[in-house]
Amino acid sequence: MSISEADAVRAARYLIDKYGEIAHHRAKSRIRMLSQPSTASLAADWRMIEAAIVKVTAGARIDEPMAPRSLAALSQSMESAMRNRQYQPHHQSPVHQSPVGRSPSQRSHIVVVDDDVGIREVSAEVLEDAGYVVSRAASAQEALALLEAHVETALLFTDVVMPGIDGFMLADMAKARWPALRVAYATGYSDIMAARSRPGLMHGPVLNKPYTARQLSGAVTSLLEAEVPADGYW
Secondary structure (H helix, E strand, O other): OOOOHHHHHHHHHHHHHHHHHHHHHHHHHHHHHOOOHHHHHHHHHHHHHHHHHHHHHOOOOOOOOOOOHHHHHHHHHHHHHHHOOOOOHHHOOOOOOOOOOOOHHHHOEEEEEOOOHHHHHHHHHHHHHOOOEEEEEOOHHHHHHHHHHOOOOOEEEEEOOOOOOOHHHHHHHHHHHOOOOEEEEEEOOHHHHHHHOOOOOOOOOEEEOOOOHHHHHHHHHHHHHOOOOOOOOO
8 A cells, every 4th residue: 555645744643642752763663674575565655654753743733633544554554464474583683793882781682572563663673772682572482582592681671461471470480590680561551560569579660651762761771780689579
């Protein structure tokens, strides 16, 4: 499909209203995921949206802040393309390539876990832009495999509510295997966190969704530079 310039601007406004400063990262991650011949037209649509985000952020005004139907259809097409596509290894940042001139914490390896492909990619790209080396996982099983392969991983950043093994159980399993691993959680369900947020139950701090790029990178940097409690719980 091909969207109009007007729809691209409306989509941009919708994404900015919903995601704030992360909107541009979200559009970039979509383009990156669609960089193959079979999804070239979808990538072109998202490039239009990315350009529109820049215009809107610079001060453009529109009358309709709601997402057009074409954006919903575009998102559905992209998700379908991603489900039908075999995972490409180049989406994993090579652990041995540390950014030059970064602080020790910013050369750390982080595993980002979220079953939502959009949130996972945006979060990973925000951290990569901040100088971290990032691996992505769509499930707890994938995360554990990555941790097994990269024992030098410094931080596990996991969504809480996921099918099968949830973020709490994943963190418990990971900490039991790798006690020095640091953990941060993300969730949009405050009631679930309230039941768990008691001394001796949490392995790290929580970021409430939706969070900004600055909140995410700041929280990760602070956690990596902080002294972890002796018992491993937060």
